[in-house]
Amino acid sequence: MTATGTYSPQPGAAPLARMIAAQAVLETRMLLRNGEQLLLTVIIPTLLLVLFSTVDVVDTGEGAAVDFLAPGVLALAVMSTAFTGQAIATGFERRYGVLKRLAASPLPRWGLMTAKTLSVLVTEVLQVVLLTVIALMLGWDPQGGALAVVTLLALGTAAFSGLGLLMAGTLKAEATLAAANLVFLLLLVGGGVVVPLDKFPEAAQDVLGLLPVAALSEGLRDVLQHGAGMPWADLGILTAWAVAGLAAAGAFFRWE
């Protein structure tokens, strides 16, 4: 064996941190390049925020509409990226053998999942910054502490990621595409995002309040609109979804 040939073997994995960083950068780039994903993660939340804050479509209760809407739209943004976007992207990666091919690379599976999470977090930071700036321009007056907000967003991300990956890893890509969009739409209407939950019949409210997007938007609203401390009940609901979703995804996810 010659040591000098162009192709002579010099195998080796890159350092783990470098692999995960490279993977996270690529995943984020793929997401930001995808028009449909941007529609879901950026354009729809922005439009809802602007439209419903400036036009009196829904009765949002006392106070400025934007104070009610901004927390809900932040919850929607988290759902759009961690659940809908991640489910659809991962579903098609599974369908097109991307997950399979990466499974043969030096990057371990947990490294791939870490990179996906990082990519989701980066996207969420961009969303939160954009939506916060727009909301402030619309006269938003946020209350409460940053720690509670960050905790809610992180637990919401974990809950939605588990559910999104569960869907992507068990359904066909086309079914995931359809179901993820449908769920997005249903939760947008019925999850306390732009329509206050108290507009629904009382019996329905109790059930809807247990939805992850409802827990996230109500929790954010308690803090940002009403200046509450840690919204423990909502954090509890999100934790339960996160544990159940991630455990189910871990158990049932199929890589090809």
Next chain:
Amino acid sequence: MRSEPVVQVQSLVKRYGTKTAVDGLDLAAQQGVTAVLGPNGAGKTTTVEICEGYRRPDSGTVRVLGLDPVRESAALRPRVGVMLQSGGVYAGARADEMLRHVAKLHARPLDVDALIERLGLGSCGRTSYRRLSGGQQQRLALAMAVVGRPELVFLDEPTAGLDPQARHATWDLVRDLRDDGVSVVLTTHHMDEAEQLADDVAIIDAGRVVAQGSPEELCRGGAENTLRFSGRPGLDVASLLKALPSDASAAEVTPGSYRVTGKVDPQLLATVTSWCAQHGVLPDRISVERHTLEDVFLELTGKELRS
């Protein structure tokens, strides 16, 4: 050279439901190029994917570079390059972007630009993967398999659907890999690909290896070879038979067309031509038909390879 095989498969069995895809398969791939040859559905891809760690065998043992592909996957993956039969790339990624990414997952990758140039992927430009031609997608998958400077690459149908020019570019790369000390295990259902590239060929049919050896060994063994010549009709075949070695046979197939079968070597040819000289026969035509892998395959399995 290492004496231990790069891939060692023993008594491998894999079932999908009631269907047995791999049925007690034994295979040893040495350093160099090994072609796993067989018709569609013979179990080639299943066998290779078990070696790549994608599937667990129902029974039997598999060692790749001495390691268990499932249990010791973390140690094995950096050392092995994989080309899947299709897909493996983000639909929205560009060819160079994906190749650079795979390179980043390795410690000492090949020069990506040189590899892009070599495989003619430079013309892909800013086109996303889903819009690349089938041939470009194939070549990208090949590049992704070799960019990490592996010791061993698995290529599953590396030239399926390629035009002749791209096919030869792929063959040239496989030869260069071999010359630089990279072992290659490839699956194919093209005889000529196996004959052109492989040091060793394993013929698979219905989930088993039915023959293994160098292309020359496989063509020499098994089937008998044939020498044909034509001359005036009604020559004395019995006297020709007397001149030939005892294991050879001769016949006038159609008037004036003669066939000698047996171990066809230079000596046999000399015997036939000197017999012709003694009998004042000038053959219009004399030809030696060596068996191809195609004949060997047909004889071993009773099937045409290209289905």
